[in-house]
Amino acid sequence: xxxxxxxxxxAAVGCVEGIRSIDKTGSITVISDEPHHVxxxxxxxxxxxxxxxxxxxxxxxxxxYEKNSVTALFGVTAExxxxxxxxxxxxxxxxxxxxxxxxxxxxxxxxxxxxxxDTVPKKFSFMKLDDAMALEEAIGPQSRVLIVGAGLIGLKxxxxxxxxxRELTVVDLAPRILPSILDEEGSDMVQKHIxxxxxxxxxxTSVARFGAEKAELKNGETVEFDVLVLAVGVRPNTALAAExxxxxxxxIVSDEHCRTNLDGIYAAGDCxxxxxxxxxxxxxxxxxxxxxxxxxxxGIDMAGGNQLYDKAxxxxxxxxxxxxxxxxxxxxxxxxxxxxxxTYKKLITKDNLLKGFILIGEIARAGIYTSLIREKTPxxxxxxxxIRERPQLMAFAAPERAVKLGGAKA
Amino acid sequence: MxxxxxxxxxxxxxxxxxxxxxxxxSGCDDMVKALKDVQIYPRIQIxxxxxxxxxxxxxxxxxxxxxxSCITGALSVQDGVxxxxxxxxxxxxxxxxxxxxxxxxxxxxxxxxQKCELCTNNSSGEPACVxxxxxxxxxxxxx
Numbered sequence: 411x412x413x414x415x416x417x418x419x420x421a422a423v424g425c426v427e428g429i430r431s432i433d434k435t436g437s438i439t440v441i442s443d444e445p446h447h448v449x450x451x452x453x454x455x456x457x458x459x460x461x462x463x464x465x466x467x468x469x470x471x472x473x474x475y476e477k478n479s480v481t482a483l484f485g486v487t488a489e490x491x492x493x494x495x496x497x498x499x500x501x502x503x504x505x506x507x508x509x510x511x512x513x514x515x516x517x518x519x520x521x522x523x524x525x526x527x528d529t530v531p532k533k534f535s536f537m538k539l540d541d542a543m544a545l546e547e548a549i550g551p552q553s554r555v556l557i558v559g560a561g562l563i564g565l566k567x568x569x570x571x572x573x574x575x576r577e578l579t580v581v582d583l584a585p586r587i588l589p590s591i592l593d594e595e596g597s598d599m600v601q602k603h604i605x606x607x608x609x610x611x612x613x614x615t616s617v618a619r620f621g622a623e624k625a626e627l628k629n630g631e632t633v634e635f636d637v638l639v640l641a642v643g644v645r646p647n648t649a650l651a652a653e654x655x656x657x658x659x660x661x662i663v664s665d666e667h668c669r670t671n672l673d674g675i676y677a678a679g680d681c682x683x684x685x686x687x688x689x690x691x692x693x694x695x696x697x698x699x700x701x702x703x704x705x706x707x708x709g710i711d712m713a714g715g716n717q718l719y720d721k722a723x724x725x726x727x728x729x730x731x732x733x734x735x736x737x738x739x740x741x742x743x744x745x746x747x748x749x750x751x752x753t754y755k756k757l758i759t760k761d762n763l764l765k766g767f768i769l770i771g772e773i774a775r776a777g778i779y780t781s782l783i784r785e786k787t788p789x790x791x792x793x794x795x796x797i798r799e800r801p802q803l804m805a806f807a808a809p810e811r812a813v814k815l816g817g818a819k820a
Numbered sequence: 821m822x823x824x825x826x827x828x829x830x831x832x833x834x835x836x837x838x839x840x841x842x843x844x845x846s847g848c849d850d851m852v853k854a855l856k857d858v859q860i861y862p863r864i865q866i867x868x869x870x871x872x873x874x875x876x877x878x879x880x881x882x883x884x885x886x887x888x889s890c891i892t893g894a895l896s897v898q899d900g901v902x903x904x905x906x907x908x909x910x911x912x913x914x915x916x917x918x919x920x921x922x923x924x925x926x927x928x929x930x931x932x933x934q935k936c937e938l939c940t941n942n943s944s945g946e947p948a949c950v951x952x953x954x955x956x957x958x959x960x961x962x963x
Contacts, residue, residue: 420891424888450891450892450893452891452912453891453892453910456910456912461910461911462892462908462910466892466907466908467892468893469892469893470893698889698891698914699885699888699889699891699914699918702888702889703888703889706888725917725918726917727912727913727914727916727917728912729911729912729913732930734913736913736916736917738917773913773916773917774916774922774925775916775919775922775925776913776916776917776922777885777915777916777917777918777919777920777921777922777924778920778921778922780917780918780920781920785920796869801922802867802922803867803874803876803921803922804867804868804869804872808828811826811828811874812828814879814920814921815825815826815828815874815875815876815879815921816825816826816827816828816963817823817825817963
């Protein structure tokens with residue numbers, strides 16, 4: 411059996427480990443357009459922050475490919491998939507034959523047209539290791555950095571470089587930061603915390619035009635800068651899959667086995683859509699854990715095993731300057747909110763289920779909440795008054811605790 | 821595989837398991853020096869209320885969500901035991917987001933995480949919490 415994986419990040423590693431849990435001998439080829447051993451992309455901000463280094467940010471040990479008998483092609487791009495001939499054509503003129511193929515192609519930064527952008531000499535994305543290293547090279551203690559985008563990528567970048575530059579300004583069209591994971595109150599709290607680090611926000615506006623070392627904003631203000639980071643958004647890399655007839659919405663559509671509509675072709679990670687059980691719809695859930703688990707599911711399925719990826723939910727653990735934020739699920743429903751000066755907690759319930767939560771500052775044992783969402787635990791089977799005060803196993807009935815802690819069979 | 825299992829009805833809620841855990845992981849050979857007047861950060865934690873007490877520590881799941889979700893590769897399964905490489909961990913807390921038992925927690929410094937590794941990572945040899953439990957409210961066995 412020839413397994414081929416286009417991509418070399420979380421979904422690819424999940425796929426390799428999924429395949430090898432069943433098939434110890436089949437040939438596996440990984441096609442990576444980056445020239446690096448598999449590393450953790452979300453760690454690039456931690457790299458600049460000084461919390462990790464090039465060695466530690468390797469996602470798997472140096473002998474990962476060898477131990478798993480994987481042929482890893484680094485610095486090579488998959489140009490085309492020939493579905494009829496069952497081969498992937500590479501940019502170096504060669505091709506790789508496959509019986510089963512995984513698209514783990516990830517996403518790419520999306521840069522909207524902005525007047526004068528061409529004239530900015532130092533501009534960067536913040537997705538890959540090479541982006542981070544180029545950015546680090548370009549900044550210094552006197553740098554004034556402008557980041558366009560107050561989402562996860564832009565703000566983690568801001569945290570990573572704050573200590574290395576003189577001025578840091580963040581602009582976003584949205585009226586508040588992190589709108590994809592926080593509500594208004596949460597956004598406000600995290601923004602104030604980040605502002606205390608000397609980071610300036612211009613929200614609800616965008617760049618009208620870039621000039622010489624300055625950006626004129628639509629709200630009339632001007633931001634002077636010498637290094638620009640573009641973190642507006644990302645788009646799933648779906649072109650190769652679309653060309654051969656895979657169904658593509660925003661991402662490549664794949665089912666609970668991570669199979670696409672084409673026989674033997676799979677998709678996992680940021681390039682794909684998964685079924686969000688909290689929204690009851692297919693969505694791109696561009697999250698590291700989901701990517702790994704999709705990839706693993708695909709790998710197991712490719713090798714003839716059986717695993718379902720059917721509990722996907724949006725979920726994030728993120729921190730800025732020691733303020734930790736954990737969120738999951740969707741926020742439509744009845745809210746239960748508690749707030750102190752340093753903490754914020756919101757639980758959202760609907761139809762006897764916990765649908766989502768936001769925890770800021772106090773995040774202990776958050777996974778107990780996450781599991782209520784993922785397992786769709788009917789809230790009338792737990793002591794919800796107890797568990798909403800803080801996550802705890804005491805809230806489950808004794809027989810359920812015996813399963814969780816006593817080894818009883820469910 | 822042998823795991824730490826809870827016999828809830830025998831648990832007194834005495835918290836000795838927490839102290840023995842903190843001591844075993846302190847790297848110190850004098851329990852008084854290790855624990856007196858310090859805030860302890862045990863990897864096993866007692867829940868109590870309404871006359872019910874029980875200890876919670878890592879279940880060493882066969883399908884560990886923490887390991888699958890870890891963004892750094894710091895969490896791994898080694899001979900069935902879920903191990904954290906604290907040198908690799910950056911304290912993103914994705915494991916805390918996903919652990920259904922609430923059994924992974926920030927360590928004493930508040931940065932990287934810690935968890936029960938069944939005392940395979942210290943000199944105790946076998947789980948110190950179980951060794952010191954006066955009532956067999958936690959046991960280390962196959963089930």
